[in-house]
Amino acid sequence: MDVPNLTVGKVAERCGVKVSTLHFYEEKGLIRSWRNQGNQRRYKRDVLRRISVIKAAQKMGISLENIRQALSCLPDSRTPNKKDWEKLANFWREDMNQRIAYMEKLRDSLTGCIGCGCLSMETCPIYNNEDELSKQGTGAILLEKEAGE
Amino acid sequence: MDVPNLTVGKVAERCGVKVSTLHFYEEKGLIRSWRNQGNQRRYKRDVLRRISVIKAAQKMGISLENIRQALSCLPDSRTPNKKDWEKLANFWREDMNQRIAYMEKLRDSLTGCIGCGCLSMETCPIYNNEDELSKQGTGAILLEKEAGE
DNA sequence: GTAAAACCTCAGGTTAACTTGAGGTAAAGT
DNA sequence: ACTTTACCTCAAGTTAACCTGAGGTTTTAC
Numbered sequence: 001m002d003v004p005n006l007t008v009g010k011v012a013e014r015c016g017v018k019v020s021t022l023h024f025y026e027e028k029g030l031i032r033s034w035r036n037q038g039n040q041r042r043y044k045r046d047v048l049r050r051i052s053v054i055k056a057a058q059k060m061g062i063s064l065e066n067i068r069q070a071l072s073c074l075p076d077s078r079t080p081n082k083k084d085w086e087k088l089a090n091f092w093r094e095d096m097n098q099r100i101a102y103m104e105k106l107r108d109s110l111t112g113c114i115g116c117g118c119l120s121m122e123t124c125p126i127y128n129n130e131d132e133l134s135k136q137g138t139g140a141i142l143l144e145k146e147a148g149e
Numbered sequence: 150m151d152v153p154n155l156t157v158g159k160v161a162e163r164c165g166v167k168v169s170t171l172h173f174y175e176e177k178g179l180i181r182s183w184r185n186q187g188n189q190r191r192y193k194r195d196v197l198r199r200i201s202v203i204k205a206a207q208k209m210g211i212s213l214e215n216i217r218q219a220l221s222c223l224p225d226s227r228t229p230n231k232k233d234w235e236k237l238a239n240f241w242r243e244d245m246n247q248r249i250a251y252m253e254k255l256r257d258s259l260t261g262c263i264g265c266g267c268l269s270m271e272t273c274p275i276y277n278n279e280d281e282l283s284k285q286g287t288g289a290i291l292l293e294k295e296a297g298e
Numbered sequence: 299g300t301a302a303a304a305c306c307t308c309a310g311g312t313t314a315a316c317t318t319g320a321g322g323t324a325a326a327g328t
Numbered sequence: 329a330c331t332t333t334a335c336c337t338c339a340a341g342t343t344a345a346c347c348t349g350a351g352g353t354t355t356t357a358c
Contacts, residue, residue, distance in 0.1 A: 009334060019335085020317055038324045040335055060255050064315070096256040100249060106209050107245040158304060168305085169347055187354045189305055213345070
């Protein structure tokens with residue numbers, strides 16, 4: 001029982017992404033493959049987890065470039081183990097905490113801010129928070145809604 | 150003491166945005182202006198607050214299109230009052246709560262998920278959450294980092 | 299009254315994260 | 329064997345949220 005190597009199609013299917021996405025990720029250095037004699041991509045099994053992590057991280061609002069950097073800490077030579085992945089998780093959890101805290105601040109400022117008169121660019125807590133937080137590396141947020149449709 | 154009407158330049162300056170952004174917002178139906186005889190834009194003072202709100206909402210991850218829709222509930226004929234703005238704030242606060250809850254779930258799932266073996270597309274809580282939440286209108290997230298450049 | 303600063307429109311550019319399509323090769327099924 | 333399915337590369341298109349620049353007009357300041 002050799003571990004069967006995966007084709008792009010299989011990986012795409014199992015991860016719920018398009019083949020073109022895998023090409024794209026490879027081009028961006030997020031995943032790796034080697035080629036068979038026919039020049040077709042083959043993947044090791046751990047690419048599945050890698051892609052899962054990429055997707056999860058994206059949902060947390062991390063850009064592909066940042067994900068790439070984080071993933072580059074994973075060992076290239078051997079299949080990453082539990083400790084490797086945990087390191088990644090720890091790295092991002094702190095980030096998440098900051099993002100969440102930022103959102104909470106925004107939420108808490110919102111009602112007061114919009115309702116009262118303070119929402120003037122210079123004095124509004126929302127704007128003051130921004131500067132403070134962007135220095136910490138947590139800046140603008142873009143949440144994409146994919147509601148009904 | 151007539152309220153002096155604002156020019157694009159003034160509005161841009163006071164809001165910390167570029168003139169082109171104001172043109173853009175107007176084109177997208179987010180703000181309004183009228184023209185003087187020379188065809189130049191003039192704004193009422195409440196445009197400042199409107200833009201503040203747009204900016205704040207963007208930081209919360211709301212898309213311009215959604216902001217436009219929300220703002221379209223504001224009265225066009227009269228200057229919006231406190232109640233009008235509060236309605237908006239309430240509308241978005243619920244949204245924020247969902248987004249925050251989603252982030253928290255993600256964060257809490259992250260360590261376990263990445264660390265253990267469950268991060269397989271079909272069973273991972275992160276993926277299950279996604280479906281559940283996207284039906285509620287809270288989908289993918291994109292947080293833009295503007296750290297130290 | 300004239301020169302600089304501000305404004306106008308419209309076309310096209312930018313970035314991220316992909317997707318689509320054309321034109322061609324490899325692998326799999328029967 | 330041959331046909332269908334899968335894969336390859338490379339170029340160009342897509343969306344959001346703007347920005348830049350060209351070519352021309354209006355205001356403002358001295």
